[in-house]
Amino acid sequence: MSADLDVDAILADPDSRIIVCCGAGGVGKTTTAAAVALRAAERHGRRTVVLTIDPAKRLAQSLGLSELDNTPRQVKGIDTEATGGELHAMMLDMKRTFDDVVLAHTDPQRAQEIFANPFYAAMSSTFSGTQEYMAMEKLGQLRARDEWDLIVVDTPPSRSALDFLDAPARLARFLDGKMLRLLLAPAKTGGKSVFSLVTASFGIFSRVVQKVIGTQLLSELSGFVAALDSMFGGFRQRAEQTYRILQAKETSFLLVAAPEPDAIREAAYFAQRLRDDRMPLAGLVLNRMHSPVAAGLSAADSRAAAEALDASGESPIAADALRIHAALTEQSAREQRVAARFTDSFPTVPTVAVMAQPADVHDVDGLRSIGEALA
């Protein structure tokens, strides 16, 4: 079994500035991020900001995020008297973040043209990589302000955890890539270049696009590209900058998983990817684990005893209790086996198990107890 993950050591280290919580959808990333941030503020006296992506309603309320808010807000009602820490929370608003990027990099008139373009509206709210890109953008902005001791980031509920690393580069590639330039001015690239096959087929593509989706759309797209032209280069550069921050020593990735095959498989892909990209994986948080309290009693003995009690008609309540114990023991064993698929492949990655809570966490007390369990 792997070494224990020491979350407190990371939180206490002043050189640790960014924690990224990542993993498959539905494994408790948002709650983990909030719990880690709360503990950093309360226990370690750090001025902390947590960037969450769409928290559960009641969790948002407990963090003072009852309305969508793209700027950090201080969380009240937490216990930082002894340590002097602070907790601020914000929820990513990807359209607002995109708008701000546009405003920061172009003149107001251009910005208005961009905002009015239907392509921009679609891309800033529905493009599959936009949320990931904007989460990275926001992280870059928060880091650049140098106002916080620690930034904790929750990552978007992507189709795959890897989208978080890939989508920003993909979006940046679109926004300053060859493709858009071709689309903008196919004539300029001419027929003489080495891209002749490409441009020839691109001509076909343009004609097909015109036929399929119409000239109206193409002219809107051209307008969009023309308006964004002043920002070309910026997107990729910024994505690369944030990427480098993610590789720096000041960053720790916390991989979050539930003991289910899909989540563990995603976690393994992600761990491998972080290793390949030389990004600092601090450890694995195994959420929602189960463990029997009556550890000395096997599942098989309990089931057999329950059946014996059924047959004799004695103590049906004890028979039920034994069945509950048997199911819990079996579930625990199954979870250990599933988790071992990760730990066997990555024996050097420290892990910590967090037991399943009786109810979902949606207040500061709940977050605090998750924080305890992590430490």
Add this chain to the structure above:
Amino acid sequence: MGGGSARSRGEHVTGSWSARLHVVTGKGGTGKTSVAAALALALARGGNRTLLVEVEGRQGIAQLFGLDPLPYEERRIATVPGGGEVRALAVDAEAALLEYLDMFYKLGAAGRALRKVGAIDFATTIAPGLRDVLLTGKAKEATTRSVNGRRAYHAVVLDAPPTGRIGRFLNVTAETARLAKMGPIKTQSDGVAALLRSPMTAVHVVTLLEEMPVQETLDAIVELDQLGIPVGKVIVNNARPPLLADGKPTQAELRRGLAAAGLPADRATVAGLHAEAKAYLARRELEDSLRAELAELDRPAIELPQLPGGVTREGLDVLADTLLR
């Protein structure tokens, strides 16, 4: 893409699963893919052929059935006693676009060159809604395809995006209305939208008896209702049998029971069992209130049992049995 066959309408339907296109959604982690696979197996019984479609590039079906990653091709993945079979298709938006362009514009090699410059990638990701039009369009094509005057598939089961994205995914007309006001894409999306709003379609929502999945189920059903897309069943996955219906055990009673069954009745074991039973009851109380919230929806609901051996082929057959019950 292919038209429906009026003649095929009279074919045998399976119990309460009368739709032809079954869209399965649910919050991430609720077991959508397993439920979709079990439904495809169930509907293939009695000598039928069903198609299980995935659209998110996750290769969840291949993993579930222990297969190598599926290509963009309808391929048999399981046979069902009685001569039925399940085929699977992993739809790739890029491949679907190339197929579409080739079908209508004979693009061939030029299409592949477009892929190199990222044009296809561009079209399927940036163009608003085009990706979803292509993916749902493929599901529609398979649902309505006929071969020699007979339906190619008795039913198509779509392992769809999670609840958070399902409305946008299925609302193809609204998306393309912003994109194209006429032309083949418009015709195509109108056709898909009509199918998705007809009784031929049912969107089933998978949930667990946990707060977030139940909340997302309620939200998704409101959204689908507003879009006029028919909601099928609420499927509670991983339901555990109710125990301790007669009340809370006392430590004394547990001690008696353990002794009667010939097991050690030491203090630690008794206290441990007691704590486990208490936690179980607290959990069940929450589950019951969530179940009551779901019941208020007044929709057909099914509970699928937790599979003790995990999701194996045998386990999927157990789920299929329950779905048909």
